[in-house]
Amino acid sequence: MYGGGTTFDGAGADTVASEDPGRLQAFEARIALGEKIEPTDWMPALYRRQLIRMIEQHAHSEIIGALPEGTWITRAPGFKRKLSLMAKVQDEVGHAQLLYSAAETLGKTREEMITDLISGKSKYSNIFNYPAYTWADACFISWLVDAGAIVNQLANAKGSYGPYCRALERICAEESFHLKYGHHCVIYLAAGTPQQRAMFQEALNRWWQPMMHFFGPADKLSDHTRILMKWKVKMATNDAMRNQFLDMYVPKILELGFTIPDPKLAKNPGTGVWNYTEPDWEEFKRVIQGDGPCNRERLEVRRIAEARGRWVREALRSPRAVYSMPLA
Amino acid sequence: MKSDPIKSLDPRVGRLPQTDNPTKPPLDQFSTFEVFVQPAPGKPFRHEGPVHAPGLEMAYVLAKEAFTRRFTCSSLFVADTHDVHVFAPDEQSPPMHDMADKAATFTTFEIFQLPRRGKQAVQTGAIEATSPQEALALAHRQCTTTPMPYAFWAMDRRAIRFTSPEEQDFWQTLPDKKFRDAAAYKGGEKLQRFLDTPR
Numbered sequence: 001m002y003g004g005g006t007t008f009d010g011a012g013a014d015t016v017a018s019e020d021p022g023r024l025q026a027f028e029a030r031i032a033l034g035e036k037i038e039p040t041d042w043m044p045a046l047y048r049r050q051l052i053r054m055i056e057q058h059a060h061s062e063i064i065g066a067l068p069e070g071t072w073i074t075r076a077p078g079f080k081r082k083l084s085l086m087a088k089v090q091d092e093v094g095h096a097q098l099l100y101s102a103a104e105t106l107g108k109t110r111e112e113m114i115t116d117l118i119s120g121k122s123k124y125s126n127i128f129n130y131p132a133y134t135w136a137d138a139c140f141i142s143w144l145v146d147a148g149a150i151v152n153q154l155a156n157a158k159g160s161y162g163p164y165c166r167a168l169e170r171i172c173a174e175e176s177f178h179l180k181y182g183h184h185c186v187i188y189l190a191a192g193t194p195q196q197r198a199m200f201q202e203a204l205n206r207w208w209q210p211m212m213h214f215f216g217p218a219d220k221l222s223d224h225t226r227i228l229m230k231w232k233v234k235m236a237t238n239d240a241m242r243n244q245f246l247d248m249y250v251p252k253i254l255e256l257g258f259t260i261p262d263p264k265l266a267k268n269p270g271t272g273v274w275n276y277t278e279p280d281w282e283e284f285k286r287v288i289q290g291d292g293p294c295n296r297e298r299l300e301v302r303r304i305a306e307a308r309g310r311w312v313r314e315a316l317r318s319p320r321a322v323y324s325m326p327l328a
Numbered sequence: 329m330k331s332d333p334i335k336s337l338d339p340r341v342g343r344l345p346q347t348d349n350p351t352k353p354p355l356d357q358f359s360t361f362e363v364f365v366q367p368a369p370g371k372p373f374r375h376e377g378p379v380h381a382p383g384l385e386m387a388y389v390l391a392k393e394a395f396t397r398r399f400t401c402s403s404l405f406v407a408d409t410h411d412v413h414v415f416a417p418d419e420q421s422p423p424m425h426d427m428a429d430k431a432a433t434f435t436t437f438e439i440f441q442l443p444r445r446g447k448q449a450v451q452t453g454a455i456e457a458t459s460p461q462e463a464l465a466l467a468h469r470q471c472t473t474t475p476m477p478y479a480f481w482a483m484d485r486r487a488i489r490f491t492s493p494e495e496q497d498f499w500q501t502l503p504d505k506k507f508r509d510a511a512a513y514k515g516g517e518k519l520q521r522f523l524d525t526p527r
Contacts, residue, residue, distance in 0.1 A: 087507060087508050104360075318382050
């Protein structure tokens, strides 16, 4: 999932072969023992590069992910829903801050990350390039997109890099209400009028393919992937996470009487593996490369926020302040 | 060249000004500040993470938003990352300090320990010393926990922005904000009624 840009561009120049064998061995032994790696420890260049890429994409996804839901705050039905959605969106932006800081301990500054986001160089979760047409779309995001994110975050919280794990533990604790809130919203739509039920069914039809894209295409089990799994950078394959999501949430969706728009979707009772129609991976690729319904809007909103806030940052900037990398 | 206006479902996006420069000019980074939170009175402070800010006072305000808006907090303090001195016994030799300088004045240092890799640094007490190096060396020497903590942190109290007594009511309303609790979203009964209704 995050950090999955390598699916479409080569693995890069960092090779494990050029690392100091003694240090590499000590590093791998530490991870094998279940110990965490801290920013001041020696680490292979590939480990550092892949983690920066992954944590940075995760941070961008939080900040961009707040946009499709954020546009529903003013139109959320009733004061309570507005209050909840506002708190949720505020959390997502806070999570981006925590993640940028974790990535920063690896040597890329927050400023560079934001520059790479708004110039289109860095990626973020593809699902946020789709629009939220109705309140039911916002509910789908709050419940099921967050559910998918939590599957990934719980897996990554057991990874090897200390600062990322600390940020994820905090994020998971804060997110427990998001999932319950999203489910609550969907229960109310399901138990509501025929129009409300139809509205959620339409949202489900629209979002099912992006949701299946969400975990990324099946991993090629290359040496690259194997090394990242051994170093506990990648904690589960994309397919394993997708399967876990289907296992946990398909029954809950069906329970509410909705239909999932995939006639092939069924669990193999023998293996516990879900069969499904492969989503259109060409579309996934096209949207990642910038040609989705909302790519331009999402980045433009960020660019304008940067441009409009610049005078504030300039006014606040102290010429004596010297930047330092955060500690942990 | 002006690009086409964006067609968005959100009317506010259509009203945004046009920006033709897709990149952002570099701006020097703000400094970073480390944030320490006391979850309840009498409990030790814990390191929660950093914030970016132009100065100590703004760092305090931003830290309050980033780290204490969700879970209980009784007090908070921040210090510039430069003012947090770190010593990791496994990797460094004990810090050198000049004991001969008897005229040097003593100040108080807050001491934190990072028990092991992957954990958070936790406050263990305060030490009087003439330099951060001396404070770290003393903290290391006086430490009796086994195994030895992964790292010691020392901060001169004068460099810390503490929470003043009149600011302690900042967090009083936190427990009232039930809408940020998973427990506030009980859909079970509604769901059961829905499931029991024949369709």
